Amino acid sequence: MSWKATILTLFPEMFPGPLGQSLAGKALEKGLWRCETRDLRPFGLGRHKSVDDTPFGGGAGMVMRPDVIDTALDSAAGAEDVPVVYLTPRGRPLTQPDIRRYVAGAGVTLLCGRYEGVDERVLQARAVEQVSIGDYVLSGGEPAALILLDACIRLLPGVMGSAESGEEESFSDGLLEYPHYTRPAEWQGRTVPEVLLSGNHAAIAAWRREQSETATRDRRPDLWAAYSARLNRNTTAGSPAAFRY
Numbered sequence: 001m002s003w004k005a006t007i008l009t010l011f012p013e014m015f016p017g018p019l020g021q022s023l024a025g026k027a028l029e030k031g032l033w034r035c036e037t038r039d040l041r042p043f044g045l046g047r048h049k050s051v052d053d054t055p056f057g058g059g060a061g062m063v064m065r066p067d068v069i070d071t072a073l074d075s076a077a078g079a080e081d082v083p084v085v086y087l088t089p090r091g092r093p094l095t096q097p098d099i100r101r102y103v104a105g106a107g108v109t110l111l112c113g114r115y116e117g118v119d120e121r122v123l124q125a126r127a128v129e130q131v132s133i134g135d136y137v138l139s140g141g142e143p144a145a146l147i148l149l150d151a152c153i154r155l156l157p158g159v160m161g162s163a164e165s166g167e168e169e170s171f172s173d174g175l176l177e178y179p180h181y182t183r184p185a186e187w188q189g190r191t192v193p194e195v196l197l198s199g200n201h202a203a204i205a206a207w208r209r210e211q212s213e214t215a216t217r218d219r220r221p222d223l224w225a226a227y228s229a230r231l232n233r234n235t236t237a238g239s240p241a242a243f244r245y
């Protein structure tokens with residue numbers, strides 16, 4: 001059976017959405033992944049199928065009820081034990097290692113919040129992973145779920161043309177990627193770095209590595225600190241660090 005995305009949402013019509021196009025869309029057609037949505041509304045309570053209620057302690061907005069989410073999660077549970085992920089700005093940042101972990105399994109179940117979010121108790125009771133796609137607030141979890149899925153689908157076997165393209169890219173070894181150039185060799189007076197035209201593969205690899213390190217140090221001090229710490233650990237342990245470039 002192919003990798004399966006199960007999405008719990010009040011807006012099932014948002015899926016596969018953009019994932020029905022291009023690389024992910026072709027993969028969906030080929031059956032390399034499956035997309036199943038669970039509409040949260042039918043699990044709602046009362047005549048109006050309410051899924052939310054006012055927050056204890058007061059304050060603005062509504063909160064998604066734990067009992068409703070719990071029943072919906074029960075209905076989505078399949079034969080395979082897959083991670084259940086709630087997209088939330090309160091979560092830890094989603095990273096490429098998370099994506100690789102999701103891809104390594106049978107699939108992922110995604111819970112998309114709306115309003116002020118989901119009652120904390122059901123997240124704890126069901127050991128739901130909480131991840132954020134960035135330090136900003138969306139109106140709902142659906143765009144975040146699409147982003148998480150896009151990152152997963154491109155790494156699934158058979159989706160990308162070359163197995164290498166998922167290996168040598170930003171974050172694959174804790175660094176941002178080096179810059180890219182293509183034809184023309186001169187454009188609006190701007191030239192391509194000489195080394196890339198040299199045909200000297202070792203020099204090109206060294207230049208790319210240096211560019212990766214510079215970009216990471218300048219733009220992402222958090223990644224740079226983690227990378228440097230790993231480098232120091234490996235050096236101290238006497239084993240050479242494994243670098244691709």
Ligand code: SAM
Nearest residue numbers: 087088089113116117132133137138140141144
């Ligand atoms: N009250 C919440 C807070 O301040 O943390 C924001 C709720 S937001 C308006 C509604 C839903 O959008 C959330 O429950 C979550 O599912 C989703 N969402 C918003 N921002 C997100 C982010 N940065 N990453 C992942 N999901 C997000």
